Amino acid sequence: MVAVIVAAHGRLAEGLVASSAMIAGPQEDLVPVTFEQSEGPDDLLAKYAAAVEGSPSDQYLLLVDLLGGSPYNAAARFAAERDDADVVTGVNLPMLIEVLGRRMVGADLAELVEVARTAGSNGVKVLSNIFTPTPTDDSDDEGDEL
Numbered sequence: 386m387v388a389v390i391v392a393a394h395g396r397l398a399e400g401l402v403a404s405s406a407m408i409a410g411p412q413e414d415l416v417p418v419t420f421e422q423s424e425g426p427d428d429l430l431a432k433y434a435a436a437v438e439g440s441p442s443d444q445y446l447l448l449v450d451l452l453g454g455s456p457y458n459a460a461a462r463f464a465a466e467r468d469d470a471d472v473v474t475g476v477n478l479p480m481l482i483e484v485l486g487r488r489m490v491g492a493d494l495a496e497l498v499e500v501a502r503t504a505g506s507n508g509v510k511v512l513s514n515i516f517t518p519t520p521t522d523d524s525d526d527e528g529d530e531l
Contacts, residue, residue, distance in 0.1 A: 387494050388442035389484060390433060391476055392418035392460060393450035398476075405481045412485055414442050420456050429459035437470075444469045444494040446484065448476035448501060469494070473501040479508025 389412075391398040398417035406412065416436040420429055437445055445467070447460040452474040464470040471494055473480075483504035484497050492500065 386414060386442045387444040387446050387488055387492070387497055388414040388416065388436065388440040389481075389488065389497075390416045390418055390436045390445060390447045390460075391449075391481065392420065392429065392433070392447060392456040393476065394420050394454060394456065397450060401476060401478060401481055404478055405485060408478075408482055409485050414440050415485070416440075418456065426455060426459045426462070429456060430463055433460065433463045446470070446494060446497050446501070447472045448481065448484070449474050450476055471495075471498050473498055473505070475505050476501075477505055477508055480505035 391401050393401070396419055398419055402415055402417040405415070416439075418429065418432045418436065433447065445464075447464060447470065449456045449460050449472060451457060457472065457474055460472045464472050480501050484501050487497060487500045
């Protein structure tokens with residue numbers, strides 16, 4: 386199984402994990418990591434290490450909020466030292482739900498990375514693009530009247 390570690394600024398990670406439980410049910414080996422204003426990169430590294438040490442899994446997917454932010458920077462450092470971990474940025478609820486669903490059927494780390502990337506991107510929709518009527522060509526219905 387692949388452990389999923391969700392890391393973000395403030396309490397976002399806890400909220401995403403709690404919301405995912407409402408949809409997909411409680412999940413094993415799913416760990417939220419908070420990053421508070423008073424903390425630094427070493428605090429995040431320690432939290433990632435604790436999540437891995439407490440995990441029965443042998444692979445680790447870190448889903449983080451923001452490319453270049455402290456949770457990402459620490460996760461990148463953490464994963465760079467391991468062959469069993471990878472990081473995906475832009476965590477959102479559709480991404481997390483898809484990852485958890487695929488993990489339940491045995492997906493490995495590489496597959497979950499791709500699922501996260503695709504689901505995260507595909508989860509972004511714009512209402513006006515979804516429900517804008519497409520123009521129809523009414524000229525065929527009205528004959529040749531001018």
